[in-house]
Amino acid sequence: MAGFxxxxxxxxxxxxxxxSALVFVGVYAIGNPIDVLISPDATQDIRAATIARYGLDLPLWEQYFAFLGRVLSGDFGTSFVYGIPVTQLILTRLPATLELTLTAIFGATLVGVPLGMYAGYRPDRIFSRVVMGLSILGFSVPTFWIGLVLIFVFAVDLGWLPAGGRGETVSLFGVEWSFLTLDGLRHMLLPALNLSLFKFAMMVRLARSGTRETMSSDVVKFARAAGLSEWTVLSRHVLRLIAIPIVTVFGLELASTLAFAVVTETIFSWPGLGKLVIESITALDRPVMVAYLVIVSFVFIAINLSVDLAYAALDPRLSKGRS
Incomplete structure (x- = not known):
């Protein structure tokens, strides 16, 4: 296990x-941030001094190694637009994205997996067909269109929920959270629902297919022959057998949702990392763009590593076979 x-x-x-190398080269090889940093009327001396101050006159490989040295100490540089450290800027936006993402993915999993297991256990029931119809809808309809419909119905037409923003927040351990207030939850409901529909559909279909396949396995036959109740068979044996693909999809979807909640955050004016990176791309704020992409890469790699370790915990044979 240690070798694995x-x-x-x-x-x-x-x-x-x-x-990190691909991200840095890809971002720094595009555009000229000097046009953002200084006025077009600036003299050549001012331009040259600004270029030297930000190290933009160095070869790209030297800029990368200087960047890598700063990152190892937790320094992603200073934002060209906001004029504050990028790490500080990202940390102020991260809680908003984090709480929205976790609410969406955990909600989709906690609701989608039981419904998918029921649809696989009783595939001929009307309720199972309704569940599968909802999953098809979640796969088929674009996220931005669902978001606009949710705003029109629940915010504009009915007036039940706010159309955008984060709402009232509460400070906990020095971090602002909106899920701790009623107003914050009202603001979070629509974007979280919009973000979770595709994940919900995926979890339903994955759990359904795994349950249908597992119900005919020898494990389930022996469990039933031993006199175990259907609830025990489903909760202890079927769920355990379908856990590995669910863990895989959960990890990958958690990373992708955290990284690519751009559309939802833009539609609902949610002040998270997705909205920040869109603003940074528009303003050619290179330090923020690089930091965001590096952090996204790190999140994907860390979650994939966690999924591999979860595999080993669920089935020790995997770690012995791969180590």
């Missing part, structure tokens, strides 16, 4: 280094 963990950690470090 060490191997995965080394692979994660190598992938992270490669991704």
């Amino acid at each position: 963990v060490l191997q995965r950690l080394m692979q994660a470090v190598v992938v992270m280094l490669v991704m």
Whole structure:
């Protein structure tokens, strides 16, 4: 097990280094941020001094290694637009994205997996067909269209929920959270629902297919022959057998939702990382763009590593076979 963990950690470090290099070169090879930093009427001396101050006159490989040295100490540089450290800027926006993402993905999983298992256990029931119809809808309809419909129905037409913003927040351990207030929950409901529909559909279909396949396995037959109740068979045996693909999808969807909640945050004016990166791309704020992409890469790699370790915990044979 220790060898398996060490191997995965080394692979994660190598992938992270490669991704950071690709991100840095890809972002810094595009555009000229000097046009954002100084006035077009500035003299050549001012332009040259500004370029030297930000290190933009150095070769790209030297800029990368200087950037890498700063990142190892937790410094992503200073935002060209906001004029504050990028780390501080991201930390102020991260809680909003984090609470929205966790609400969406956990809600989709806690609701989708039981419904999917029921649809696989009783596929001929009307309720099971309704559940599968909802999953098809979640897969088929674009996220931005669902978001606009939710705003029109619940915010504009009915007036039940706010159309955008984060609402009232409460400070906990020095971090502002909106899910701790009633007004914050009202503001979070529509964007979280919009963000969770595709994940819900995926969890339903995954749990349904796994349950239908598992119900005909020898494990379930022996459990029933031993006199176990259907609830025990489903909760202890079927759920355990379908846990590995669910863990895989949960990890990947958690990372992708955290990284690519851009559309939902833009539609609902949710002040998170997705909205921040859109603003940074528009203003060519290179430090923020690079920091966001590096953090996204790190999140994907860390969650994939966690999923691998969860595999080993669920089935020790995997770690022995891969180590």
